[in-house]
Amino acid sequence: xxxxxxxxxxxxxxxxxxxxxxxxxxxxxxxxxxxxxxxxxxxxxxxxxxxxxxxxxxxxxxxxxxxxxxxxxxxxxxxxxxxxxxxxxxxxxxxxxxxxxxxxxxxxxxxxxxxxxxxxxxxxxxxxxxxxxxxxxxxxxxxxxxxxxxxxxxxxxxxxxxxxxxxxxxxxxxxxxxxxxxxxxxxxxxxxxxxxxxxxxxxxxxxxxxxxxxxxxxxxxxxxxxxxxxxxxxxxxxxxxxxxxxxxxxxxxxxxxxxxxxxxxxxxxxxxxxxxxxxxxxxxxxxxxxxxxxxxxxxxxxxxxxxxxxxxxxxxxxxxxxxxxxxxxxxxxxxxxxxxxxxxxxxxxxxxxxxxxxxxxxxxxxxxxxxxxxxxxxxxxxxxxxxxxxxxxxxxxxxxxxxxxxxx
Numbered sequence: 001x002x003x004x005x006x007x008x009x010x011x012x013x014x015x016x017x018x019x020x021x022x023x024x025x026x027x028x029x030x031x032x033x034x035x036x037x038x039x040x041x042x043x044x045x046x047x048x049x050x051x052x053x054x055x056x057x058x059x060x061x062x063x064x065x066x067x068x069x070x071x072x073x074x075x076x077x078x079x080x081x082x083x084x085x086x087x088x089x090x091x092x093x094x095x096x097x098x099x100x101x102x103x104x105x106x107x108x109x110x111x112x113x114x115x116x117x118x119x120x121x122x123x124x125x126x127x128x129x130x131x132x133x134x135x136x137x138x139x140x141x142x143x144x145x146x147x148x149x150x151x152x153x154x155x156x157x158x159x160x161x162x163x164x165x166x167x168x169x170x171x172x173x174x175x176x177x178x179x180x181x182x183x184x185x186x187x188x189x190x191x192x193x194x195x196x197x198x199x200x201x202x203x204x205x206x207x208x209x210x211x212x213x214x215x216x217x218x219x220x221x222x223x224x225x226x227x228x229x230x231x232x233x234x235x236x237x238x239x240x241x242x243x244x245x246x247x248x249x250x251x252x253x254x255x256x257x258x259x260x261x262x263x264x265x266x267x268x269x270x271x272x273x274x275x276x277x278x279x280x281x282x283x284x285x286x287x288x289x290x291x292x293x294x295x296x297x298x299x300x301x302x303x304x305x306x307x308x309x310x311x312x313x314x315x316x317x318x319x320x321x322x323x324x325x326x327x328x329x330x331x332x333x334x335x336x337x338x339x340x341x342x343x344x345x346x347x348x349x350x351x352x353x354x355x356x357x358x359x360x361x362x363x364x365x366x367x368x369x370x371x372x373x374x375x376x377x378x379x380x381x382x383x384x385x386x387x388x389x390x391x392x393x394x395x396x397x398x399x400x401x402x403x404x405x406x407x408x
Contacts, residue, residue: 029245029302031059031140033202034129039103041111041122052100057129058205059213060246061276066096079209110151114172125150128159130198140203145194149173159190216302217277219243223296223309226283227316233285234315238296241279246270249299250280254292259284288315 034057043051052068055076062076073092075081107124116122128147132140148158155169157176164187168177180186206213219240226235238252248270252259259265268281286294294311 029134030131030143030247031134031202031206032129032131033058033198033205034060034127034146037099037103037126039100039107039124041107041118041120044121052103054096054099058202058209060272060278061213063205063209064092066093068100071097071100077209077212079212080205083208110172122152128194130194130202132199132202140199140206142195142199145191145198147190147194159187159194161191161194164188164191215244216300217242217244218303218305219248219298219300221296221298221307221309223294223311225311225314225316228285230285232287232289234288235283235285236294236311237281237283238298238309239279239281240298240300241273242275242277243279243300243303243305244277245302246278247301248278248280249297250282251297252282252284253295253297256293256295 035055036057037052037054039052040049050067050069054066054073055062056064058077063080064073065076066073071093073089073096075084075089103124103126107122110116110124111118111122126149128145130145131143133143135141145161146158147161149156151170151172157169157173158167159165160167166177166180166187168174220242222237222239222241224237224239226237228235236252238250240248240250250267252265254263263284265282265284267283268279270278270280273279282296286292291313295308296311297306297308299306
């Protein structure tokens with residue numbers, strides 16, 4: 001169970017990093033288009049989890065979804081179904097069925113490369129997309145692109161867009177890096193897709209859903225105390241939740257001075273709620289006897305909210321219970337882990353036979369005699385072999401792919 005929790009934690013933070021980014025600019029509006037694929041090495045006996053899932057996320061809202069149970073790509077926003085014909089969804093279904101098989105093959109390749117058996121459950125994830133910033137003329141300027149792979153909760157391989165090279169995080173990924181770096185057309189296309197095509201589709205999809213996407217939600221702001229491990233201290237927490245879009249400023253102040261990490265301030269960063277809104281929670285540990293004036297100031301440009309709340313020095317109850325708002329946040333966090341469908345990791349334990357010297361069966365129907373056939377003999381690339389007319393009527397952002405087979 002401990003390993004499961006740790007793996008879920010690693011994957012959750014990886015996903016949040018990808019979707020929300022590492023930084024924030026609150027004076028301008030940022031947008032993103034991200035595609036997420038997750039495949040398990042075998043069926044997972046957990047409710048709501050599937051052997052393979054795929055989804056598209058526009059500004060952190062799910063716009064389409066596919067899983068190995070239903071095996072059908074479906075819209076998750078009304079405006080997606082209204083603007084895209086059935087032909088688009090049928091082609092998307094065929095494409096994602098193909099990817100489902102691709103992931104199954106490559107998880108098997110990775111397990112063999114890392115000398116893992118099939119007793120445990122392993123997971124391979126691919127995330128890629130782009131992030132842009134709105135300009136005064138209504139266009140969206142490219143900020144960054146992402147194309148990364150994750151295996152068993154650990155970063156595996158990612159594309160350095162600036163230098164057009166693949167970055168191997170694990171030793172098992174180095175052979176794949178070498179092979180992919182040798183394919184110049186693949187690197188050029190990946191860069192072109194992230195910086196141009198992905199941005200074009202982001203703009204197109206935002207235009208489809210512009211009325212709904214522009215609706216802003218104000219945050220609910222709470223400032224309260226919690227018990228600390230030290231009897232002499234308490235934890236002062238400021239929570240802003242239920243806001244959209246995600247850009248927000250939250251500051252805890254002591255006598256008017258903004259507290260920072262040097263003062264012991266900790267932040268959750270911005271995390272998604274289950275209803276397409278966001279939350280952020282900052283906290284700092286202080287003495288119970290501290291009589292300073294503590295306030296929490298929140299600015300949410302999207303809804304034009306600017307509020308400042310003062311702590312009334314109410315201490316947490318001594319019977320061990322916690323404020324109801326904390327319980328709600330905890331429940332919401334678990335809902336988030338289950339609701340970010342397809343990119344939450346389930347991993348049981350490390351392979352116990354990894355170092356015991358056991359060899360692969362010689363009767364294996366898919367032998368892997370050399371690293372040349374390890375992840376990946378095939379590299380999925382966006383389909384560029386479509387006419388402009390076909391593109392106009394049947395958008396193919398990330399998920400209309402073809403396999404680029406590398407020569408050995």
